Amino acid sequence: MSQIKVNEVICIKGSTLIVFYIPGQCWEFRIISRTGGIFGEQKIYYTATAALTNGLSWLRDEL
Numbered sequence: 001m002s003q004i005k006v007n008e009v010i011c012i013k014g015s016t017l018i019v020f021y022i023p024g025q026c027w028e029f030r031i032i033s034r035t036g037g038i039f040g041e042q043k044i045y046y047t048a049t050a051a052l053t054n055g056l057s058w059l060r061d062e063l
Helices: 047-060
Strands: 005-012 015-022 026-032
Touching: 005 047, 015 047, 026 047
Parallel strands: none
Antiparallel strands: 005 015, 015 026
């Protein structure tokens, strides 16, 4: 079983940003749109803050 740690869950105007940690892969983010689509890159970030900042940037560009 994978040991995923969820660090942030933020809802903005119907979209949800999730920042999470996967051991061996570092921090990532995903965005769930208000229509149910899941977006993000398989890019790793070395801190939760970096993943959060990039996720918020994605949300800002999409809204």
